[in-house]
Amino acid sequence: xxxxxxxxxxxxxxxxxxxxxxxxxxxxxxxxxxxxxxxxxxxxxxxxxxxxxxxxxxxxxxxxxxxxxxxxxxxxxxxxxxxxxxxxxxxxxxxxxxxxxxxxxxxxxxxxxxxxxxxxxxxxxxxxxxxxxxxxxxxxxxxxxxxxxxxxxxxxxxxxxxxxxxxxxxxxxxxxxxxxxxxxxxxxxxxxxxxxxxxxxxxxxxxxxxxxxxxxxxxxxxxxxxxxxxxxxxxxxxxxxxxxxxxxxxxxxxxxxxxxxxxxxxxxxxxxxxxxxxxxxxxxxxxxxxxxxxxxxxxxxxxxxxxxxxxxxxxxxxxxxxxxxxxxxxxxxxxxxxxxxxxxxxxxxxxxxxxxxxxxxxx
Amino acid sequence: xxxxxxxxxxxxxxxxxxxxxxxxxxxxxxxxxxxxxxxxxxxxxxxxxxxxxxxxxxxxxxxxxxxxxxxxxxxxxxxxxxxxxxxxxxxxxxxxxxxxxxxxxxxxxxxxxxxxxxxxxxxxxxxxxxxxxxxxxxxxxxxxxxxxxxxxxxxxxxxxxxxxxxxxxxxxxxxxxxxxxxxxxxxxxxxxxxxxxxxxxxxxxxxxxxxxxxxxxxxxxxxxxxxxxxxxxxxxxxxxxxxxxxxxxxxxxxxxxxxxxxxxxxxxxxxxxxxxxxxxxxxxxxxxxxxxxxxxxxxxxxxxxxxxxxxxxxxxxxxxxxxxxxxxxxxxxxxxxxxxxxxxxxxxxxxxxxxxxxxxxxxxxxxxxxxxxxxxxxxxxxxxxxxxxxxxxxxxxxxxxxxxxxxxxxxxxxxxxxxxxxxxxxxxxxxxxxxxxxxxxxxxxxxxxxxxxxxxxxxxxxxxxxxxxxxxxxxxxxxxxxxxxxxxxxxx
Numbered sequence: 001x002x003x004x005x006x007x008x009x010x011x012x013x014x015x016x017x018x019x020x021x022x023x024x025x026x027x028x029x030x031x032x033x034x035x036x037x038x039x040x041x042x043x044x045x046x047x048x049x050x051x052x053x054x055x056x057x058x059x060x061x062x063x064x065x066x067x068x069x070x071x072x073x074x075x076x077x078x079x080x081x082x083x084x085x086x087x088x089x090x091x092x093x094x095x096x097x098x099x100x101x102x103x104x105x106x107x108x109x110x111x112x113x114x115x116x117x118x119x120x121x122x123x124x125x126x127x128x129x130x131x132x133x134x135x136x137x138x139x140x141x142x143x144x145x146x147x148x149x150x151x152x153x154x155x156x157x158x159x160x161x162x163x164x165x166x167x168x169x170x171x172x173x174x175x176x177x178x179x180x181x182x183x184x185x186x187x188x189x190x191x192x193x194x195x196x197x198x199x200x201x202x203x204x205x206x207x208x209x210x211x212x213x214x215x216x217x218x219x220x221x222x223x224x225x226x227x228x229x230x231x232x233x234x235x236x237x238x239x240x241x242x243x244x245x246x247x248x249x250x251x252x253x254x255x256x257x258x259x260x261x262x263x264x265x266x267x268x269x270x271x272x273x274x275x276x277x278x279x280x281x282x283x284x285x286x287x288x289x290x291x292x293x294x295x296x297x298x299x300x301x302x303x304x305x306x307x308x309x310x311x312x313x314x315x316x317x318x319x320x321x322x323x324x325x326x327x328x329x330x331x332x333x334x335x336x337x338x339x340x341x342x343x344x345x346x347x348x349x350x351x352x353x354x355x356x357x358x359x360x361x362x363x
Numbered sequence: 364x365x366x367x368x369x370x371x372x373x374x375x376x377x378x379x380x381x382x383x384x385x386x387x388x389x390x391x392x393x394x395x396x397x398x399x400x401x402x403x404x405x406x407x408x409x410x411x412x413x414x415x416x417x418x419x420x421x422x423x424x425x426x427x428x429x430x431x432x433x434x435x436x437x438x439x440x441x442x443x444x445x446x447x448x449x450x451x452x453x454x455x456x457x458x459x460x461x462x463x464x465x466x467x468x469x470x471x472x473x474x475x476x477x478x479x480x481x482x483x484x485x486x487x488x489x490x491x492x493x494x495x496x497x498x499x500x501x502x503x504x505x506x507x508x509x510x511x512x513x514x515x516x517x518x519x520x521x522x523x524x525x526x527x528x529x530x531x532x533x534x535x536x537x538x539x540x541x542x543x544x545x546x547x548x549x550x551x552x553x554x555x556x557x558x559x560x561x562x563x564x565x566x567x568x569x570x571x572x573x574x575x576x577x578x579x580x581x582x583x584x585x586x587x588x589x590x591x592x593x594x595x596x597x598x599x600x601x602x603x604x605x606x607x608x609x610x611x612x613x614x615x616x617x618x619x620x621x622x623x624x625x626x627x628x629x630x631x632x633x634x635x636x637x638x639x640x641x642x643x644x645x646x647x648x649x650x651x652x653x654x655x656x657x658x659x660x661x662x663x664x665x666x667x668x669x670x671x672x673x674x675x676x677x678x679x680x681x682x683x684x685x686x687x688x689x690x691x692x693x694x695x696x697x698x699x700x701x702x703x704x705x706x707x708x709x710x711x712x713x714x715x716x717x718x719x720x721x722x723x724x725x726x727x728x729x730x731x732x733x734x735x736x737x738x739x740x741x742x743x744x745x746x747x748x749x750x751x752x753x754x755x756x757x758x759x760x761x762x763x764x765x766x767x768x769x770x771x772x773x774x775x776x777x778x779x780x781x782x783x784x785x786x787x788x789x790x791x792x793x794x795x796x797x798x799x800x801x802x803x804x805x806x807x808x809x810x811x812x813x814x815x816x817x818x819x820x821x822x823x824x825x826x827x828x829x830x831x832x833x834x835x836x837x838x839x840x841x842x843x844x845x846x847x848x849x850x851x852x853x854x855x
Binding site for chain 1: 376377379395458465515528536600608618620621623662693695697699700701702703720722725726727728729731733735736737738739743746747748749750752753768769770773778781782783785786787789791792795837
């Protein structure tokens with residue numbers, strides 16, 4: 001098959017729209033930048049350390065894996081490992097310890113991607129695979145949510161304190177951590193408490209949307225994530241099908257059960273502004289490699305992500321479920337792609353030639 | 364059974380048109396006569412034509428030099444007067460670079476026409492007679508399809524053609540040969556259109572032009588005004604609008620069923636260049652010996668359209684456009700989306716040469732391919748509704764059955780998928796390879812089928828002969844025994 005890769009005798013076309021993998025990946029990173037910077041602002045220097053260590057671990061693992069497979073290490077330049085690390089960091093607790101960060105970055109690239117054969121070959125979203133694996137293995141560390149300590153505020157840790165927390169030389173101070181809305185709601189539901197009461201006293205919808213809440217490093221501000229996602233849509237890096245299907249299915253399911261009981265179920269608006277829904281809908285479920293290629297397939301995939309996520313959030317064992325939902329639908333992607341091929345010109349949906357032959361033979 | 368509604372057109376791409384390089388410039392018609400003309404015997408869909416001249420023969424301009432070799436073959440005529448100096452293999456304008464036999468004519472500089480027949484009004488002649496004359500003139504599809512025009516016309520006569528579409532969409536970037544032809548020779552195109560309509564007895568005629576050619580549209584509207592029945596219609600500018608299937612859908616809203624021809628849905632498509640050639644043949648008796656070629660690209664000093672004699676070396680028409688100002692990264696025949704690399708600048712212009720492009724490295728933008736990231740931009744770009752990424756995946760490992768299933772059987776090789784691929788995967792190359800292998804496989808299958816049949820027939824024959832021999836022997840034995848008997852009885 002060597003002849004196919006030879007540039008010298010390549011077949012037409014001899015023109016190109018000048019897109020490249022590297023450009024696509026960097027565009028997604030750029031779209032993530034506002035929400036990321038806001039995360040640094042909310043959670044301070046430890047969050048920056050978390051972010052950098054995960055991204056570096058991902059890139060180093062990519063280089064290592066390429067080298068082990070005898071491929072050109074310059075392929076790291078396609079920025080796909082950077083993006084995987086970046087997305088993973090966005091979904092991690094902001095004050096994660098060093099070993100958790102390095103392990104996460106390594107797991108995502110080595111196990112989530114290169115075990116399957118490298119870029120384009122993986123079945124599951126590498127970032128979500130790593131996150132879920134760590135969540136199951138280290139449930140305490142992966143659910144240590146610090147309150148917001150904006151840069152410049154009195155409670156924000158200084159550089160040395162931050163390094164101490166990151167390297168686990170000193171513990172996170174008492175009273176710095178708490179429960180997220182989804183966590184509290186799950187606890188309330190399990191304990192028979194009233195969600196309506198909880199929401200009324202402790203949590204504000206507007207703050208959740210803007211991001212003045214605790215949560216993962218880059219997931220708190222749905223507003224900034226949404227802005228980044230819309231920018232990607234505008235630049236046609238992603239198509240609307242998956243995000244819209246995922247958000248609409250979440251909204252419909254959550255709305256339905258909220259109408260059944262205000263006490264037992266959280267309002268759909270809280271669902272849409274909490275946890276990683278926006279990040280999931282625009283940045284994670286839309287991962288090219290692990291989502292279907294046809295428009296109809298994308299709609300089903302997105303709707304499935306929203307539905308699975310809601311089911312786990314409402315009745316499952318975890319308060320947040322974007323990762324689980326995306327992985328579940330990733331597993332169905334090959335099947336969706338096989339069944340929902342687009343209709344070819346001149347054929348019906350089952351692949352048989354259309355019967356449109358109308359011209360009478362004269363003789 | 365419930366079936367989803369069939370929706371309208373999709374896919375396609377919008378490459379940078381680059382037509383401004385030549386669109387505003389008139390066709391250069393008075394090119395210097397080439398010293399030598401090279402006429403490959405294969406410039407059409409079917410088998411090679413058979414030479415009708417010998418080395419040393421004097422020929423006049425327009426004289427038949429090779430006759431059609433089969434049903435999809437076409438006649439060849441001398442593009443200028445001179446002497447046949449060789450009939451030998453030359454480097455053909457084909458990416459393989461393999462030699463192909465050509466008639467080489469040394470021009471005598473006189474450019475003297477043979478005696479042309481004086482023709483009656485073609486519209487008064489019978490359709491069959493006109494189709495014969497188109498065949499005689501050696502006209503093939505000038506948009507690059509190189510399918511003999513007369514065959515298409517005769518096929519059209521066997522169907523009830525509701526719509527005759529004249530294809531002036533010219534969607535390939537850079538190419539403006541049809542655009543200039545429509546602007547400068549609108550009357551002739553309308554005249555040719557009327558003749559085709561007369562031949563196939565179409566109910567309606569639509570000249571379809573992409574909406575980025577307002578001048579050509581205006582020129583044809585003006586020329587068509589007096590005749591009625593001919594509608595000039597704009598279609599959206601989108602590659603590959605010039606592909607017959609896509610154009611038919613844009614104009615009529617109908618799709619040509621898979622495996623069928625446009626005839627089957629009552630539509631016939633002819634390119635404007637072909638229409639012009641038909642006009643020349645039927646009105647003036649001139650065979651196809653020249654065509655308009657777009658000479659363009661970043662490496663050409665003064666890009667223009669030229670009217671070149673068939674067989675003119677590419678080098679000479681580039682010279683006529685000021686020559687090259689740089690070594691081209693790619694030298695192509697046709698447009699950048701579906702054109703082919705030409706192995707040598709001395710290759711001749713042939714009947715299907717729409718353009719000669721000398722492109723810079725920057726224009727071509729080739730990169731080393733990287734793995735597919737399944738972004739599915741190719742799926743969105745495919746005008747046939749196929750899944751190029753899966754077709755490539757399966758072609759790569761020679762799994763042709765699955766490649767067919769994902770769309771290889773319907774692929775028109777337009778290159779839209781490869782144009783948008785961010786991984787720079789040479790998708791069309793995979794598909795050409797897979798289609799070639801499939802053809803090979805079908806051929807060898809039918810060959811082994813044939814061998815099997817022959818062997819069976821032979822075995823049968825041997826059996827039969829054996830049986831016959833045996834029977835003969837028996838009969839003989841019987842005869843002799845009977846003879847003996849009778850002799851015996853006679854004796855007794």
